[in-house]
Amino acid sequence: MSALDRVFRTCRDEQRAALVAYLAAGFPDNATSREAMAALAASGADIVEVGVPYTDPLMDGPVIQDAADRALAGGFRVRDLLGNVEAVASAGAVPVVMSYWNPILRYGPDAFARDLAAAGGAGLITPDLIPDEAAAWRAAAEARGVAPIFLVAPSSTDARLAMTAEATRGFIYAASTMGVTGARTSVGAGARELVERTRAVSDLPVCVGLGVSTREQAAEVASFADGVIVGSALVRALGEGTADGRGLAPLQALTAELAEGVRQR
Amino acid sequence: MTEHREQPEGLGRFGDFGGRFVPEALIAALDELDAARTEASTDPTFTQELARLHRDYTGRPTPLTEVPRFAEHAGGARVFLKREDLTHTGSHKINNVLGQALLTVRMGKRRVIAETGAGQHGVATATAAALMGLDCTVYMGEKDTRRQALNVARMRLLGAEVVPVSHGSATLKDAINEALRDWVTNVEDTHYLLGTVTGPHPFPTMVRDFHRVIGDEAHDQLRQVTGGLPDIVCACVGGGSNAMGIFQRFREEPSVRLVGFEAGGEGIESGRHSARFSTGQPGVLHGAATYVLQDEDGQTLDSHSVSAGLDYPSVGPEHAYLRDTGRAEYHPVSDDEAMEAFALLSRTEGILPAIESAHALAGALRLGRESGPGTVILVNLSGRGDKDVETAASWFGLTGEDAAAADEHPASQTHPPTEGIES
Incomplete structure (x- = not known):
């Protein structure tokens, strides 16, 4: 049984959803980003998404774009993310990486799967790689025991939901609304429907992302999904805390609130 | 002499190149577009209307x-x-723009978005949008809005909204990122009128054919x-x-x-x-x-x-x-x-x-x-x-x-x- 399978089984036993927390590697710098990711684990995140800063993040809103820019300006290298993966694993959460495809393609899909597995990484989320284009990656991931995690969207047809679920391991990432990453005042009724449509074609856990920023929203999503994904709100909390001298405290406080939210279902 | 393939193989493949490396959220719209342009290419009402526009307007x-x-x-x-x-x-940009604008109307969408570098594609898109009564937003790198200020004014005169993009290098590539973000958010009523032979299938083939x-x-x-x-x-x-x-x-x-x-x-x-x-x-x-x-x-x-x-x-x-x-x-x-x-x-x-x-x-x-x-x-x-x-x-x-x-x-x-x- 994989680490991702174990985490969702534990959550089922505890009758709650998993908290999946995202931060960008290298933001605001390598050392702080590793401490921050370990803090996510210590504050109640079950799975930590290690985001790979990229020059052309076309699925991200301004908060994550700016974090990526700052990381790249600070000299972030793709290989640095392995340190983040190790930090998350040591802190007791399950690390997965989220990356646009070109950095992985350049690293070499097989080498990436190998190095990710060696660092303790459980999977890779690919926002701009669909299963149709992923034959080589799926083979590499399979060979190294890394979960290829694909996205589904409200616009996905039932046939594509089934095809995507078939290609996915670990959990399915359901993009709650049509749009890019960033906090929203409402998560959207479409999310519940998408989760139901996905469950009709797959037994994999379904986690919902895009727009969740508060305990209330986390609780709402936790009532119908297996996991709640939070990104931009955490990136903002880390950015504000490190800029105004409060350090990791705002990030830890928000993570703890969200962790309560996923237990409120 | 290289073997010439009339249609690219598979999902818009040209040998090892092409394909669709985009978020899943856009796949349905790309499939809809591919179906629409394929159907239109053999529909005389479409081809004759495009030919008439090229003769009388272009x-x-x-x-x-x-x-x-x-x-x-x-x-x-x-x-x-x-x-x-x-x-x-x-510029040549109008050839493709009129074709895609007609497809936009055919698909029942009422808004077009576009990226532009020099402003030529943005001006052509703003023009076609005015002609066909479509809402139009053009994304342009902030650096390009300065060196092509005249074209920014032209687009605005034609009724388009021009959005300067200051992220990244503030040029064409960043304008495309921003247009893709708009598209993924508004894809239900919006067509991304991409101006060149790149992007996910069917854009490279469709734009070439226009x-x-x-x-x-x-x-x-x-x-x-x-x-x-x-x-x-x-x-x-x-x-x-x-x-x-x-x-x-x-x-x-x-x-x-x-x-x-x-x-x-x-x-x-x-x-x-x-x-x-x-x-x-x-x-x-x-x-x-x-x-x-x-x-x-x-x-x-x-x-x-x-x-x-x-x-x-x-x-x-x-x-x-x-x-x-x-x-x-x-x-x-x-x-x-x-x-x-x-x-x-x-x-x-x-x-x-x-x-x-x-x-x-x-x-x-x-x-x-x-x-x-x-x-x-x-x-x-x-x-x-x-x-x-x-x-x-x-x-x-x-x-x-x-x-x-x-x-x-x-x-x-x-x-x-x-x-x-x-x-």
Whole structure:
């Protein structure tokens, strides 16, 4: 049984959803980003998404774009993310990486799967790689025991939901609304429907992302999904805390609130 | 001779290039678009309406002009220009825009978005949106809005909203990122009217097909004048739509050399260029597998060119395929060479070319001198230079206090100020 399978089984036993927390590697710098990711684990995140800063993040809103820019300006290298993966694993959460495809393609899909597995990484989320284009990656991931995690969207047809679920391991990432990453005042009724449509074609856990920023929203999503994904709100909390001298405290406080939210279902 | 495939294989594949590297959320819209354009291509109500617009609105067929005084500098070659600069809106971009705008209406969408570099595609899109009553938003790199201020005003006059993009390098690639973000958010009622032969399938194939009229016309026009085929076809290549448009008719003519010219900027050694085929590596950008200017981590590198329309770190995937199979060749042309050709065509023929197209003209001069007298060279003059007057005036020192000095030193002999055009 994989680490991702174990985490969702534990959550089922505890009758709650998993908290999946995202931060960008290298933001605001390598050392702080590793401490921050370990803090996510210590504050109640079950799975930590290690985001790979990229020059052309076309699925991200301004908060994550700016974090990526700052990381790249600070000299972030793709290989640095392995340190983040190790930090998350040591802190007791399950690390997965989220990356646009070109950095992985350049690293070499097989080498990436190998190095990710060696660092303790459980999977890779690919926002701009669909299963149709992923034959080589799926083979590499399979060979190294890394979960290829694909996205589904409200616009996905039932046939594509089934095809995507078939290609996915670990959990399915359901993009709650049509749009890019960033906090929203409402998560959207479409999310519940998408989760139901996905469950009709797959037994994999379904986690919902895009727009969740508060305990209330986390609780709402936790009532119908297996996991709640939070990104931009955490990136903002880390950015504000490190800029105004409060350090990791705002990030830890928000993570703890969200962790309560996923237990409120 | 490379085997020519009428339709790309699989999901818009050109050999190892092309494909669909986009978020799942866009796949349904791409499938809808692919179905719509395939159906429309054999529907006479669509094809006749597009042909009527091209005749009555665009001004097609565009002329073929022989330029003997310019050709005196090209080693005795005969040089013919396909005059896409004479279309309504002043560049080839209108060919594709009218086609996609008609498809937008056909799909029942009421809003178009577009990216633009030099502003040519943005102006064409704003024009078609006005003509067909569509809402229009154009994303443009903030740096480009400054160097192409005239086109920003044109788009606004046509009723379009122009959104400057200041993220990243603030040029064309960032405008495309922002347009894709808009599209993924508003895809239900919005069509992304992509302006070049890149992006996810079906864009590279569809945009090429809307532009093939350029090569079809030029082929017939040249045959009437010379009785035969050109020896060489030259075009500038940013994303590569004008080049695909003129190459397409000649791909299956093995005697015709197809040559694309990309922006060599301040020189390949300087690192400040947009020469994807000189230093780029295969990768993925903006939905397509193709050559990309990137560092060893797969991060996109900033491109550079005096021409905003060629200032792009990637290139259409079918060009990557034509290059790797040897059917077409691609060479860099520096800012200096392009501006020299710009001045030469202006002074010898009374035609101000777009700086983008001036790269193809510079290439024609080079190939003419290499190939010898009598070589027939067909150049796609993809756009007119009105939008570039300010850039050229600054380059040659023709404005304000510089002007008096310039009168003593003719433009074609004046060297560019090293501070370039971004100041």
